Amino acid sequence: MAKQLDYHSIRAIFARFQAAEPEPKGELDHVNAYTLVVAVALSAQATDKGVNKATRGLFAVADTPQKMLDLGLDGVTEHIKTIGLYRQKAKNVIKMSQILVDDFGGEVPNSRAALQSLPGVGRKTANVVLNMWWGQPAQAVDTHIFRFGNRSGVAPGRDVDAVERAIEDHIPADFQLHAHHWMILHGRYICVARNPKCGVCLIRDLCLYEEKTL
Structure with a gap:
């Protein structure tokens, strides 16, 4: 299983995500x-x-x-x-x-x-x-988060439940509310399944993924 990043590295990662996108939003349209x-x-x-x-x-x-x-x-x-x-x-x-x-x-x-x-x-x-909708720090683990959590070392786990627990256990409380949106967006657009865009990744130096692309 992938290695677990230390607390200070995880805090640094989410501080960068927050600086780049302070209020990340989901991409599904809804009115209520x-x-x-x-x-x-x-x-x-x-x-x-x-x-x-x-x-x-x-x-x-x-x-x-x-x-x-x-x-x-x-x-x-x-x-x-x-x-x-x-x-x-x-x-x-x-x-x-x-x-x-x-x-x-x-x-x-x-x-x-x-x-x-x-x-x-x-x-x-x-x-x-x-x-x-309710502003609770609940973590919805999809394929993007599962991939990113394991690759990066932010939240490694063998299944989605393990990754969800790792997110809750290792990501600092002040980042929990937006954590899953930052991870989904990063997994969807940067840490993609094939040929991840490591060259333009803002956390490249902190990520534990050994097969980084140029």
């Missing part, structure tokens, strides 16, 4: 907590750009659970058919919306357990919503 939950759930095995393209029309007509139910399964399916696994995702959106109306008064809950009780919402989706 409900549309954020739907967008994140739809983003599984799909790109943010692809989801945004599909939800632009969807959220224009259905930005609450009740409006989504009024649109119906066929209507939701038609809007998101360009996204992978769209049929199952459409069913989940309808089921999720029904539960929110029936059990939560049409409001999105702000607890991880309640969020994870919704169809199509796993731990990662719940953590994204808790972080982006």
Whole structure:
């Protein structure tokens, strides 16, 4: 398994991320907590750009659970058919919306357990919503964070749960709120899967990755 960076190196890394992008934002379009939950759930095995393209029309007509139910399964399916696994995702959106109306008064809950009780919402989706909407320092580990955490030594782990724990254990508390956005953006645009852009990486000198590119 990848080596773990020391505390001072990790602090230096996140200080640089913060200086470069003080208020990092997620790239999924949304207008409220409900549309954020739907967008994140739809983003599984799909790109943010692809989801945004599909939800632009969807959220224009259905930005609450009740409006989504009024649109119906066929209507939701038609809007998101360009996204992978769209049929199952459409069913989940309808089921999720029904539960929110029936059990939560049409409001999105702000607890991880309640969020994870919704169809199509796993731990990662719940953590994204808790972080982006409720301002909680929850860490949603996706493929970009998993890759970056292990390569750099910031948060090594054999699986996503181990990486999540490593983030919580090793990243200083004052960087926890924005940590997952900084890591996602860095993994998406710099520390990419093939031919990482080490030559323009602002933490190149601190990273433990042994196969750095020029």
